[in-house]
Amino acid sequence: MAVEMVMPKLGMAMKEGMVSNWRKEAGDPVSKGEIVADINSEKIEMEIEAPADGIILEIVVPAGQGVPPGTVICRIGSPDEQVIGAAAAAPEAKAHIAEAAVAAVAEPAPSPSPALRKKGESKISPVARKMAEAAGIDIESIAGTGPQGRITKEDVERAIAKLSAAPSPAVESGPVTPPAAGGEQVEQTPVTGIRKVIATRMLDSMRSSAQLTLTLKADVTGLVALQKPVSETAQKQYDVKLTITDFIARAVVLSLMQHRQMNSAYIDERIHTFGYVHLGMAVALDNGLVVPVIRHAEKLSLLELARGLKSLAQRARSGQLGSEEMQGSTFTVTNLGAYGIEHFTPILNPPEAGILGVGAVQDTPVFIGEEVQRRSLLPLSLTFDHRVLDGAPAAGFLRTVKQLLEDPYRLLL
């Protein structure tokens, strides 16, 4: 029996993945555990391994083409094996690639359709088909969640609900025409891979949640003074540097444990509130952004947290993170302080209900009683989902973060 390799589902929100590179071709022998392809999805580049020994009978999804998780991307079997059931599909798939290639020559900006599906090829259950037809929904536009992407009754019900919830676009905006004849001055880049994932997710976040941002400044004069000697000691004794970011992460974790509502996610009309903190830390890469996750941060001391963050960030930059290390976060921290940014409006990382943006510390004259003093102020920007919690509890959370940072000894305990 041939073994089918499918596009893995790497997270709750993953809608599409893409093979960025096939390391093997049809006919190549592979052994179990050998890397067969690189997958690009969900802010992640990852390698996938052959699930069994054999030869690659067929590559179903060519590199560069986005498909929903669960889609068969290649088949592995013994050399004398026929590709049962796939025999008919294969030439079509090839024809499709050829088409795409032709299209690519004709058009400077190729955008191969997101899925292999052609008209009439969608797998759909009989009742789902009738329901979609009755509701006037294009079957091709529905994402299937059944076996191998089959569209089920539930999927159509969801699509209908979405349709009735969204205001009908009264005026279809015409095709966007690029600014007049730019010629060679305009560079066009197809949106693929990690860029596409970020684009989809960020737009989805803005569209599907009610987010707003609160800002304040924390007086971190004491923290800045404390950080240096503590870091030096930590470096000497435990070989870990403690940065301001580590202290902030610790303050966030402690505050989340006090303000559980902030540590929530909005999934399918239900608010999931977590009793643990999986802390996501946004890390900028050359070609995009990843959010590695520290699991059970509430169980970690400042030192352990710092060590974990360093190791994750390092591996993120060298592209060595496993998919497990990039999912399941319950709250995210993002830091633009290094660029001199003060306040900003971070975008939620769905389905999370909160993200804290950290800005650059500035020395500022501040009234302390009647006296003006030089104080170090840290701008904090908290974006939260108003569907999950209201302004007052969100502000309460942010105030606790501020209080902890202003009384930094509590972060050491």
Added chain:
Amino acid sequence: MSRIAIIGGGPAGYVAAITAARQGREVTLIERKALGGTCLNEGCMPTKSLLESADLLDKVRRAGRLGIRLPSGQAEIDWNGAQEYKSGIIKQLVQGIGYLMKKNKIKVVSGTASFETAHRLLVEQGGKSSSLEADRFIIAAGSEPVPLPFAPFDGEWVIHSGQAMSLPSVPASLLIVGGGVIGCEFASIYSRLGTKVTIVEMADQLLPGEDPDIAAVLHEELERAGARIYTSTALKQLDPAARKARFENREGSHELTADYALVSIGRKPRTEGLGLERIGIEFSRQGIHVNEHMQTNVPHIYACGDIIGGIQLAHVAFHEGTVAALHACGQEAAVKYRAVPRCIYTSPEIAGVGMTEKQARQAYGDIRIGEFPFAANGKALILGEPAGKVKVLVEPRYHEIVGLSIVGPRATELIGQGTIMLHAEMTADLMEHLISAHPTLSEAVHEALLGAIGHAVHA
């Protein structure tokens, strides 16, 4: 590689173990008695073996009608032989699971497990104890019979289903308290072996939950086999010393003596002794609380099978065990209960999938119903089992098939067709030109479908 520990080697537990092992995890399974759990050792399998004996005896006794003459006259039950046959089947199946455990490199530990901490189990066996640590846990500790509050099981007279299948001899009389699935199956076994069976049921019909017209067929057939059935009747007292029961209904108070009183009023999750309180796992009398991934409120601990309540069926436990194991191994998996077949191995058999008529009317209002009696099916007549019918429920808008109930010969096998229809979300019009083999019992399913869309041929 993460380690997974599973408590309980029944249908939920052993399937979870195999699934996790195939995902490359290091799996330990802890079982306090025998692999296979209630299903294999004192539930589904042994009762089906006894039913087969009773069924064959019944057939042989009716063989004369088909022109078979038995040389020695009357056929009779050899109870020891039936028990041996049953034990042989169980032994073979339990060994089969043992083999699967070995093949998948699953470590099987015998003993009773309880949580010491959220990451450590204490395993006790014969006075000795050891501890076991793992990264993820799956609780599949199953369920046990619920006793009557005023008459606990004594194993002598007040017995539960586990004891009722291994009685020393065929009893002359048997009182069955509770006319649900288990009670009716035992009634079907013993009434055909010559036992004088009496069923006392609180609800106004046997098999509460199934449609009344379906349960009525069984009611009639059980009475034909000699059983007395009291519905809308409350048991008031069981007196083990006098082997006497007292129950009441609208007609008044009744007294009855019987060799045994089988109490089959339900099964409860076996949540005691697992140390759930110690590590803060949420549960209630209905069982451990889980989400659709089978995760408890402690995310690295899962629960599945009878211990989470819900539908207490082995094939549901298989499904839940698979989902729990896959999710514990980091895969996306969630349970779906849409097309779960319900099988009742009585004589005649009863099976259903999807909604009952009552549920469908509530959900869709004016539904279409197609019925076909086995009395009009040639194969059922040849088998000499014309009692019963097929009933199919079709919702009015898209004509989706939303429920199928069958009472009659081979109902538990025929229901597979309905399970496929519901699983694939089929609509009735698709089945119009289906070709059903002739002569088969399956034709009755097709005819009922045609009836629902107004085109039945043989009715």
